[in-house]
Amino acid sequence: MVRTTFAALLAAILVSVSPAFAADHEWITKDPRYVRARDGAHCCGSDHCKPRSPGFARETSRGWYVPSTGQLFVDGAKGLYYSERAEPWACMDGEEVGCLFVNPGGA
Numbered sequence: 673m674v675r676t677t678f679a680a681l682l683a684a685i686l687v688s689v690s691p692a693f694a695a696d697h698e699w700i701t702k703d704p705r706y707v708r709a710r711d712g713a714h715c716c717g718s719d720h721c722k723p724r725s726p727g728f729a730r731e732t733s734r735g736w737y738v739p740s741t742g743q744l745f746v747d748g749a750k751g752l753y754y755s756e757r758a759e760p761w762a763c764m765d766g767e768e769v770g771c772l773f774v775n776p777g778g779a
Contacts (some may be wrong), residue, residue: 696723697721697722697761699756699757700715700716700721700761700763700771700773701714701715701716701721705753706753706763706771707750707751707771708750708751708763708765708770708771709745709749709750709751709752710751710765710770712750715751715763715770715771716763716764716765716770716771720763720764720765720770721761721762721763721771722761722762722764723757723759723760723761724759724760724761724762725759725760726759726760728740728760728762729745729760729762729772729774731774731776732744734746734747735747735749735752736752736772736774738762738769738772741767741768741769743768743769743772745769745772751769751770751771751772752771752772752774753771753772753773753774754773754774754775754776755773755774755775756773757773757775758775759775760772760773760774760775761773
């Protein structure tokens, strides 16, 4: 009885919360200005763009460095954009970051 009640409660929570998570990336996916530097294609689909931890990217004198991939996103270049959120966001393109969204005041 307790397991059934817990499972039903968990399912109800997941169903009610999942639309909020699904729509959270729309500020990226709906904006055609956000394109990858590599090929000019749109940054990503809904399953590629996610918030990252504050240490995911570090600001340098030339732009933003992503230690986990070794990539440097140069200020003013395609692929590096300002985030509408406090935390950095990244759209992954395989093992590399396709687009990086940063908030210098929040990252």
